Amino acid sequence: MFYRESGDFKTSYIQDQQIFPILQDRMFVAVVAAFAFLVVPFLINDYWEKSVLLPVLIWSLAAIGLNILTGYCGQVSLGTGGFMAVGAYASYKFTTAFPELNLFIVVLLSGGVTAMVGILFGLPSLRIKGFYLAVATLASQFFLVWLFNKVPWFYNYSASGQINAPERLIAGIAVTGPNAPPWATYLFCLTFVVVFALIAKNLTRGRFGRSWMAIRDMDIAAEIIGVAPLKAKLSAFSISSFYIGIAGALFFLVYLGAVEPTEAFGIDKSFLVLFMIIIGGLGSILGSFIGAAFMFLMPVLIKNILVNGLGWSPDIVAHLILMIVGGLIMFFLIVEPHGLAQLWRVAKEKLRLWPFPH
Amino acid sequence: MTPDFLNTIEVILNGLMAGVMYSLVALGFVLIFKASGIFNYAQGVMALFAALTLVGFQTGQIPFAHLVNEIFGTQIHHWGPGMNNLIAILLTILVMVLFAWLVEKLVLKHLVNQEPIILFMATIGLAFFMEGVGDLMWGADLKTLDVGIPSGGSFWWEDVTRTWVSEGYEYYGMYIDLLDVWAAGIAVLLVTVLTLFSQYTKTGRALRAVADDHQAALTVGISLRSIWVIVWSIAGIVALVAGIMWGSKSGVQFSLSLIALKALPVLILGGFTSIPGAIVGGLIIGVGEKLFEFSIGPLVGGATENWFAYVLALFFLMFRPQGLFGERIIERV
Numbered sequence: 001m002f003y004r005e006s007g008d009f010k011t012s013y014i015q016d017q018q019i020f021p022i023l024q025d026r027m028f029v030a031v032v033a034a035f036a037f038l039v040v041p042f043l044i045n046d047y048w049e050k051s052v053l054l055p056v057l058i059w060s061l062a063a064i065g066l067n068i069l070t071g072y073c074g075q076v077s078l079g080t081g082g083f084m085a086v087g088a089y090a091s092y093k094f095t096t097a098f099p100e101l102n103l104f105i106v107v108l109l110s111g112g113v114t115a116m117v118g119i120l121f122g123l124p125s126l127r128i129k130g131f132y133l134a135v136a137t138l139a140s141q142f143f144l145v146w147l148f149n150k151v152p153w154f155y156n157y158s159a160s161g162q163i164n165a166p167e168r169l170i171a172g173i174a175v176t177g178p179n180a181p182p183w184a185t186y187l188f189c190l191t192f193v194v195v196f197a198l199i200a201k202n203l204t205r206g207r208f209g210r211s212w213m214a215i216r217d218m219d220i221a222a223e224i225i226g227v228a229p230l231k232a233k234l235s236a237f238s239i240s241s242f243y244i245g246i247a248g249a250l251f252f253l254v255y256l257g258a259v260e261p262t263e264a265f266g267i268d269k270s271f272l273v274l275f276m277i278i279i280g281g282l283g284s285i286l287g288s289f290i291g292a293a294f295m296f297l298m299p300v301l302i303k304n305i306l307v308n309g310l311g312w313s314p315d316i317v318a319h320l321i322l323m324i325v326g327g328l329i330m331f332f333l334i335v336e337p338h339g340l341a342q343l344w345r346v347a348k349e350k351l352r353l354w355p356f357p358h
Numbered sequence: 359m360t361p362d363f364l365n366t367i368e369v370i371l372n373g374l375m376a377g378v379m380y381s382l383v384a385l386g387f388v389l390i391f392k393a394s395g396i397f398n399y400a401q402g403v404m405a406l407f408a409a410l411t412l413v414g415f416q417t418g419q420i421p422f423a424h425l426v427n428e429i430f431g432t433q434i435h436h437w438g439p440g441m442n443n444l445i446a447i448l449l450t451i452l453v454m455v456l457f458a459w460l461v462e463k464l465v466l467k468h469l470v471n472q473e474p475i476i477l478f479m480a481t482i483g484l485a486f487f488m489e490g491v492g493d494l495m496w497g498a499d500l501k502t503l504d505v506g507i508p509s510g511g512s513f514w515w516e517d518v519t520r521t522w523v524s525e526g527y528e529y530y531g532m533y534i535d536l537l538d539v540w541a542a543g544i545a546v547l548l549v550t551v552l553t554l555f556s557q558y559t560k561t562g563r564a565l566r567a568v569a570d571d572h573q574a575a576l577t578v579g580i581s582l583r584s585i586w587v588i589v590w591s592i593a594g595i596v597a598l599v600a601g602i603m604w605g606s607k608s609g610v611q612f613s614l615s616l617i618a619l620k621a622l623p624v625l626i627l628g629g630f631t632s633i634p635g636a637i638v639g640g641l642i643i644g645v646g647e648k649l650f651e652f653s654i655g656p657l658v659g660g661a662t663e664n665w666f667a668y669v670l671a672l673f674f675l676m677f678r679p680q681g682l683f684g685e686r687i688i689e690r691v
Contacts, residue, residue, distance in 0.1 A: 076475055128675050131397045131478050135622045136675055139668035150659035267619070271482065278479060312428050315498060323490030329483025333476055334468040 004352045019201055036190060041183035049182035051300065054255045056293050057189045058247050063276040063288035064200050065243025070274070071282035072204055073236035074216030075125050079137035081269035082144035083241050085261050086114045087248025089154050092163045095253070096156060103168050103175055107192065107253070111246040117144075118241020125233050129219075141267055148261040164258045176253045185254045192246060201285050203239065212236050213283070244273075275325065279332050281341030290340045299325075359522050361529045368532040369652045370645055375538035377644020378545050379607075382600035383621040384628065384636035385549070386593040391630050392569040393589040396466070397478045400485040402618020404454070404594055407492040409601030409610045411453050413503050414496040415446035421495045443505045447598070454594030455587075462587045485618070498612065503605035509537035541603045548599055549633065552592075561588060569631075623671035629681025638682060643667045 003024045010016040020026045044053065062080060069075050090110035094101060121140040125133050148154050155163050167177030174180040175188045203209055211232040214222035223229055252259045259265075272295060280291020299321045306312045306320070336342055350357070383401060390398040414421065418440035426432060440446075465484065469477055516531030523529035556562035567575040568585050576582060604614050620643070628639025647666040655662045674681075 074475075076478070124672060124675055130475055131622075132626065132675060134478070135626055135668065136672050138619065138622065139665065139672040142665035142668050146661060146665050150661070271486075274479070274482070316424055316428050316494065319490045319493040319498065321490070322486050323494065326483045326485065326487025326490060330465055330480050330487065333472075333480045333483065334465070337472075337476065 003348075003354075019198075019205075033194070036194075037187070041187055044182045044186055046182055049186055050255075052297070053186055054189055055296055057186075057193045058250050058255055059273070059276060059292040059296055060289045061193050061196060061250070062244050062247035062273050063280065063292045064197060064285060065240045065247060066273050067277045067280075067283065067285070067288045068200060068204070068212070068243065069236050069240035071277055071284065071287075072209060072216060073212035073233065073240075075122075075129065075233065075236065076131065076134045076274075077137040077240075078134050078267070078270045078274070079121060079140035079144075080244055080273045081265040081267060082141040083114050083118060083244040084248030084251060084269065085144055085148055085265035086117050086241075087111060087245030088252035088259055088265070089148050089163065089261075090114065090245065091249035091253055092156075092165070093154070095166065095168060099166070099168075103170055103188070103253070106168075107246055107249045110249040111242040114245020114248065115238040115242040118237045118244075119234055122234055122237030122241075125237065126230060138267075141270055145261045145265055162258055162260050163252070165253045165256075168253075176257070178257065180254075189250055189254055192250060196243060196246065197285060197289075200243070204285065208232075208235060208239075216283075275329055277339075278329060279339055281339030282337070284339065284341035286344065287339050287341030290344070294340065295325075359524055361523060361527050364519065364523060364529060364532065366649075366652070368534075369648050371532065371534060372538075373645035373648030374641055375535070375542060375644070376648065377641035378538070378542045379600070379603060379640075380617070380620055380624045380643055381637045381640030382541075382545055382548075382596065382603060383617050384624040384640050385552075385633065386596040386600065387621055387625055388628075388630065388633055388636045389552075389596065390589055390593050393565055394466070394568075394586050395474060395477075395572075396481065397474065397630070398593065399478060399481040399618060400488060401593065401597060401621065402614065402616065403485040403488045403492070404457075404597035405601035405604065405617070406610070406612070406614040407457075407488050407601075408450055408454055408594065408598035409503055409605040409614065410492045410496040410501070412446055412450045412505075412598070412602065413501045413605070413610055415449050416440050416443065416503075416505075419496055424497050425494050447505070450598055451595055454598060455591040458590030458594050459587050461590055462583060466586060467583065489612070493612075501605075501610040503602065503610050505602055505606065507537055507540050507602075507606055509535060509606065512536050512539070535607075537603075537607055541607075544599060544603070545637075548596065549637065552633070565589065620667055623667040625681070626671040627674055627681055629683040632681070632683035635681055635683035643670070646670055 003022065005022055008021075008023050010021075018026075020029055040053070062084060065083075066077060066080055069077050087110045090113040091106050094106045094109050095103070098106075117140075121137065124136040128136065149161065155161055158164075165176045167174050167179060169175070170184075170188070173184050175184050204212070211222070211227040212235075214225065214227045215229060215232045215236075219229060222232070248265070252264070256264060276291035276295045277288060278291070279294055280289070281287025302321055302324070303314070303317055306317045307314050332339060338345075383405060386401045386404070387398060390396055390401070413419075418436045418438045420426075420434055420437050423434050427434060441449075461484065465480060466477075469480055511533050512535075515534050518531075520529060520531040556566055564575070564580045564585060565588070567578070567580055568582065572582065575585075600617075601610070601614065604617065608614075621640075624636065624639040624643050626639075627642055628635025628637070647663045650666050651660070651662050
């Protein structure tokens, strides 16, 4: 009844083109943003920071990155874990080589490095597509992780082969390292996620996004109407890798603090992010958030109920979760290929007509 | 011949044997891809599942015993002393056929006419699902599988090769695992049977017709859906053979499902639609990664087997995207 465009008059192009055209949407987003930035930092504690908020935020960023490549540009990648590793190790090298460098710049630079690597491994996409490309990206996954394991320069010749995030301050407050307060790490990640989600949303609405979608829907037709496949594909690879690199850097610096490449950035991480965008919704920024939250929190919830509540043994629950995840993937691909984001869209459409659907 | 030369030969031989194993998995991929255009990521997990089921039947485990014990607090594990190898293998084949039927009924039927990449992702989901089911059914502990295939080094071959070395060198002979030799023999047998089947039986001809052209096959009255069930059953049986071989070699465990990933570069080399391609591709990858590890591995810190196959496939894609024996040229834009 109240949720509709009628009566909400647009008098300029800027108003007409805004991301949320309906007033109620804008109010809802404003309230959520205010809550996330102004209220949550006062409520947050160690448990919520480490087990819920930080991982969900960081995985959302990685999911947005993969969604740009797979959901918008139609190039399936199984190399997400490898690219996250590039981001993590780049941030480690930057912050140990230049300790005074602001952490924001460090994270952005590591995103840039990952974008370069992404372009390099995206080159085969100019000749191949589909699962041929998926196999090519597998090469990046295994090669990069092996590289970070075997070349001591990347982990500064440390004896354990691990990398550890040193303590870095922003405006006198520790953001990385063991002494960082939960609200500081949370706000640091939240800033990145909000800024880059907005950028991604606008990219996908603009010229870049349209050329990606044209390539995804039919590459030959796209080329005929004047979309350059080289530019579109490589820009998708570089921007996607930039996001994934930033997610990897945050994953290492802020969330984990210490990283061993085969453990933290294995092939299972690539699949996890792929599942996030399938379940959340291919080609949807909102879907990346929903998918990341769902895929990360669902196993935690099941584990909590079955292991802590009913006292089942953890390995049986782990297998049950595998089964549920696999089943859900097939279910979503069959029943709702556009993912949870589509359900949200349908609900909104219904709400606009409510209570008179005809 | 110098010992170095003989060592290289030994590495090549062992690579060939490892390659046979890759070929066995790749074979299942090719069968399904030819008949339905589906790139079945779950092939490796099917091998794991088949091997788990076989061990379960052999030792007389009760399916889902762990789950039932957990829910009801009971203590059931085995229903008896287990059964004969042959009966267990036949029962496992039955299970794989049932599985093929279920997959067609519950998953593939609903995904007809979807893009190949959607089907690919669905089989990734299937792989996770089956891994969970397999572990829940039979337990996730490492199991030993023994169906009576001889294993261990061949002394005869060691004695023969010892005499090959030139005067003045010390050499202890080559090591070759009997199990690998058997695996190679069984692989040859399997390919022969499959070829005969597809050339001389009615079902085999129907399979080839579907592989050639789906719509033309439909118009002459071939039921696509029953063909898919048959193809997935055959792939299940191939998976069982692969599972037996890998399982006898290194035990039935989760890492068995990871060989599915190694089969991907094999397919890229051999072409997705060619059975000889799968064999040759597997052998090239097997020899290639062993030789690379042997000659260049020590210089770069070892463990190159993890990525060599994929990087080789990557370079191959650049120059010959349809593979060595592939039929279809990939459209390029």
